[in-house]
Amino acid sequence: MSQLEMGRQQWTGPAGQFPLADIARQLRRDVINMVWAAKSGHPGGSLSSTDILTYLFYHEMNLDPQQPDWPDRDRFVLSKGHAAPILYAALARRGYFDPEELSTLRQQGSRLQGHPHYGSLPGIEMSTGSLGQGGSTAVGMALAGKLDKKDYRIFNLWGDGELEEGIVWESVMAAAHYKLDNLTGFVDWNGLQIDGPITQVMNPEPIDAKFRAFGWHVELADGHDFESIGRAIANAKETKGRPTLILCRTVKGKGVSFMENEAGWHGSAPNDAQRLQALADLADPGTSGEPAAQKEVNR
Amino acid sequence: MAEAIATRAAYGRCLACISDKYPDLVVMDADLSKSTMTADFKKVAPERFINAGIAENNMICMAGGLAASGKVVFVSTFAMFAAGRSYEQILNTLASSGLNVKVAATHAGLTVGEDGMSHQMVTDIALMRSIPDLRVMVPADGVETEAMVEEAIRTPGPVYIRLGRSKVPGLFEAGTEFEPGKIRTLREGSNVTLAACGIMVDLALQAADMLAQEGIYARVLNVSTIKPLDKETVLEAAHQTGAIVTCEEHSVLGGLGGAVAETVAESWPVPVLRVGIEDQFGQSGKPEELLELYGLTAHHIAEKAIKAISLKRA
CATH class of the missing domain: 3.40.50.970 (Thiamin diphosphate (ThDP)-binding fold, Pyr/PP domains)
Structure with a gap:
């Protein structure tokens, strides 16, 4: 079995001063390499949510990769569980596990299951993938935080197409009813789902008005601008007595020229040539994007 | 009481x-x-x-x-x-x-x-x-x-x-100790086993009384943990009594009857007859009327027991 060499670059230690743009490029390259090696997976929605996860894991969240079960940690739930590749990359580069393991995505016996599985891998807060359920579990976690009078925060990421699931609105109603201001939801509003534009398949818009009507505070953000994401989170923390939605305008396939705004890249893997093109698009300034990532070693 | x-x-x-x-x-x-x-x-x-x-x-x-x-x-x-x-x-x-x-x-x-x-x-x-x-x-x-x-x-x-x-009806005195996961044998018997759960346990005991009057001794099991099933006790009953009737307030498909039949079929095949709802929907009515209508009665359990015994191989 040949295994892709992922490199061991990690950003561990306290958050706050990491180079977020560099990290996001690395995580995007990881996504491309993982999905290419697995020959299946979901690059489009992983790339559109990369900057949100980068900001949360490398700047915002109070966490300790050495103690993934630390009771007072902030929690992140990936309700859009099909974006597992970006979650795995974010966890590995943050220090939860060796980034070399990223290349095992979707292989038999791997801890990196096709969709996140609770208990398989440190840092996974909940099994997700069956759309809508993760958001409900995040509401449960926020309820637990309130019951225990803890001040940790819960972050949940929905896909925009995911909002078509009825259970999402059950959970949105419950979060407002229980005044869960420790809960911040994100929607990765890239506008595309498997069968096409969300507005054509089953229009969930206006998303902001729906959340407001359910009793949430709503922030609009550019999901590819760390300052914009950061301002929205700061406002969420200031908001008392109700949960906050950060509706993030994003581009599906962000960063890879031929994947951007193409619904077809929701759930398909790049071939060898496409991978190289993608890595070139995602190269750090002054490099070709090809180095270690292109090399294969036999194990 | x-x-x-x-x-x-x-x-x-x-x-x-x-x-x-x-x-x-x-x-x-x-x-x-x-x-x-x-x-x-x-x-x-x-x-x-x-x-x-x-x-x-x-x-x-x-x-x-x-x-x-x-x-x-x-x-x-x-x-x-x-x-x-x-x-x-x-x-x-x-x-x-x-x-x-x-x-x-x-x-x-x-x-x-x-x-x-x-x-x-x-x-x-x-x-x-x-x-x-x-x-x-x-x-x-x-x-x-x-x-x-x-x-x-x-x-x-x-x-x-x-x-x-x-x-x-109350079957157990307050303070009764239960062994987790284990089937409790409520009555010993050697001719047939009545394996029941829920409200059917009491009816199985009544059926055992009816059978006893005809000289048929039924073992009655309270199968309160259906999964993981206490296979040992089920197989022991299959071995020692040679026929089983399952009794449940549930479809005859896939419930207690399914669990017992699968277990017995794989290790010690004996006749297993199922008392339950025969693959159909319920309807409005008084609970006791419905139990009668759908055949969830002591009488029906006893009949099935006699049939199960008749199916034993010589």
Whole structure:
């Protein structure tokens, strides 16, 4: 079995001063390499949510990769569980596990299951993938935080197409009813789902008005601008007595020229040539994007 | 004399009793707390009672989030909406993650009565039994219900507990010790085995009395843990009595009958006849009328026992 060499670059230690743009490029390259090696997976929605996860894991969240079960940690739930590749990359580069393991995505016996599985891998807060359920579990976690009078925060990421699931609105109603201001939801509003534009398949818009009507505070953000994401989170923390939605305008396939705004890249893997093109698009300034990532070693 | 009480009533009373003993205990309901009897818990520990409203799927997943945060969570609603509507939430969120949530589903079976088929859940054991790592329990009376609630708390991981609406006779004295997961033999017998769960245990005992008058000695088993099944006791009964009748207030497909038939067929084949609902929907009526109409009676169990004996190979 040949295994892709992922490199061991990690950003561990306290958050706050990491180079977020560099990290996001690395995580995007990881996504491309993982999905290419697995020959299946979901690059489009992983790339559109990369900057949100980068900001949360490398700047915002109070966490300790050495103690993934630390009771007072902030929690992140990936309700859009099909974006597992970006979650795995974010966890590995943050220090939860060796980034070399990223290349095992979707292989038999791997801890990196096709969709996140609770208990398989440190840092996974909940099994997700069956759309809508993760958001409900995040509401449960926020309820637990309130019951225990803890001040940790819960972050949940929905896909925009995911909002078509009825259970999402059950959970949105419950979060407002229980005044869960420790809960911040994100929607990765890239506008595309498997069968096409969300507005054509089953229009969930206006998303902001729906959340407001359910009793949430709503922030609009550019999901590819760390300052914009950061301002929205700061406002969420200031908001008392109700949960906050950060509706993030994003581009599906962000960063890879031929994947951007193409619904077809929701759930398909790049071939060898496409991978190289993608890595070139995602190269750090002054490099070709090809180095270690292109090399294969036999194990 | 042991107390006659609906298992749902024993459940609610038990939760209220133990609320102080288990400070991590959280109870959830979906707008049916006065029927499922979780209202008893709400009365004594309102801060740890969470009403999910009429939104069962969300309730199951919220319970998962609470459990992942260190809580022991009991969630209750009618069996139709727990096992039926929320099957996939129980499978994908609770069971696949081994979360510490106890789904205590009430109003199972035909004895819901007048509400009719939309509320009569007769396929829940089959559905829940098909989920890996989910324990499935059906207490036969109030005392056993209380024991199961505590057993569920002591054993980490997801559980489905099936409870009924109607009052059932008391079979066990208060304080009876139950061996977790083990089938209890309520009556010894060597001609045939009656393996029953829930409200059918009492009827199986009555059937055994009828059979005894004809000189047929039936062993009666209370199979209150359907998964994981105590196969040893089932196979011992197959071996020693040579014929089995299963008795459940559930479809004959995939429930207790299925579990026993699979076990016996693979290791010690003997005739297994099933008393239950014959692959059909329920309807409105008084509980006792419906039991009669659908053949869930002591008389019918006794008839099946005689038939099972006649099918034994010489």
